[in-house]
Amino acid sequence: MSFQPDLLKGKTALVTGGGTGICRGLSLALAAHGCDVAITSRKADHLEPTRREIEALGVRSLAVPADVRDPAAVDRAVARTVDDFGRLDILVNGAAGNFLCMAEDLSPNGFGTVVDIDLKGTFHMCRAALPHLKERGGVVLNISATLHYFGTVAQLHVSAAKAGIDALTRVLAVEWGPHGVRVNGIAPGPIADTEGVRRLLVGPAKERAAKMTPLGRLGEIRHISDAALYLCSDAASYVTGVTLVVDGGLWLASSRMAEAWATAVEAATGQS
Ligand code: COA
Numbered sequence: 001m002s003f004q005p006d007l008l009k010g011k012t013a014l015v016t017g018g019g020t021g022i023c024r025g026l027s028l029a030l031a032a033h034g035c036d037v038a039i040t041s042r043k044a045d046h047l048e049p050t051r052r053e054i055e056a057l058g059v060r061s062l063a064v065p066a067d068v069r070d071p072a073a074v075d076r077a078v079a080r081t082v083d084d085f086g087r088l089d090i091l092v093n094g095a096a097g098n099f100l101c102m103a104e105d106l107s108p109n110g111f112g113t114v115v116d117i118d119l120k121g122t123f124h125m126c127r128a129a130l131p132h133l134k135e136r137g138g139v140v141l142n143i144s145a146t147l148h149y150f151g152t153v154a155q156l157h158v159s160a161a162k163a164g165i166d167a168l169t170r171v172l173a174v175e176w177g178p179h180g181v182r183v184n185g186i187a188p189g190p191i192a193d194t195e196g197v198r199r200l201l202v203g204p205a206k207e208r209a210a211k212m213t214p215l216g217r218l219g220e221i222r223h224i225s226d227a228a229l230y231l232c233s234d235a236a237s238y239v240t241g242v243t244l245v246v247d248g249g250l251w252l253a254s255s256r257m258a259e260a261w262a263t264a265v266e267a268a269t270g271q272s
Contacts, residue, residue, distance in 0.1 A: 015027045016039075016040045018092070025222065025225050037059065037060075093165075098155075130179075140184070141231055142186075144169070182231075212250060214248060219247060
């Protein structure tokens with residue numbers, strides 16, 4: 001453990017997409033540091049195994065099926081969490097959808113579906129949670145990406161949604177700071193053993209990404225959890241409006257210019 005086990009003792013969190021992948025790991029990390037955790041997913045069967053794992057860590061846990069695209073379902077999920085836990089301190093927006101598709105093949109509904117889940121879902125959750133977060137000074141953590149920092153092919157829909165999420169993080173940080181609510185984000189790079197990497201880093205892309213990462217390897221879920229623990233804790237009490245990139249430096253090395261530069265340096269120095 002990188003932090004004291006009582007880092008978040010007495011706090012409560014609601015994590016969307018908390019049943020699987022990065023957000024499952026993040027939910028377990030919050031719980032291991034004393035936080036009661038509610039998780040949502042649109043698929044109920046994703047939730048119960050993780051809910052039991054959270055409970056086994058000695059905190060209260062709650063599984064609430066909800067589609068973040070549905071504002072009424074979001075309102076019910078937040079209300080249920082506050083009813084059960086008595087308060088809400090931390091909201092983590094992790095629910096996301098993705099697939100590889102070139103822009104010219106993307107249908108209006110394909111584009112809209114990802115924007116609805118990632119961006120509008122994040123807005124719906126923030127909106128529903130604010131009245132509770134501002135009661136004691138809470139935290140919002142939005143899970144973003146680095147795809148939109150450059151022109152990632154076949155990711156137009158997600159890039160647009162995540163760019164919107166980053167904008168939302170900055171604007172809400174300004175509007176909600178006076179309420180004592182901090183709003184930050186995390187932009188993970190490729191994280192090994194997740195559905196995202198299985199779906200998106202096809203063929204040799206996984207090995208190539210690991211090789212191109214300045215820190216020499218793909219990320220692990222614990223790297224995102226550690227960043228989340230920091231941003232959700234009082235250690236970050238003066239940090240708001242930031243999207244923390246946790247990618248081993250990959251995106252900085254990913255642009256064509258950086259790659260061309262690296263090739264040129266390689267040729268010039270005879271090193272690889
Ligand atoms: N390529 C192109 N278009 C796609 C697609 C793909 N691989 N997958 C979905 N779409 C399009 C559909 O064709 C549809 O558009 P249409 O009505 O014009 O045909 C639209 O997206 C909605 O798809 P649908 O499957 O009806 O929506 P859904 O709400 O059930 O699921 C996702 C949408 C994005 C969540 C779905 O891709 C999914 O379930 N993904 C797995 C979970 C996931 O993405 N996890 C995150 C990993 S990073």
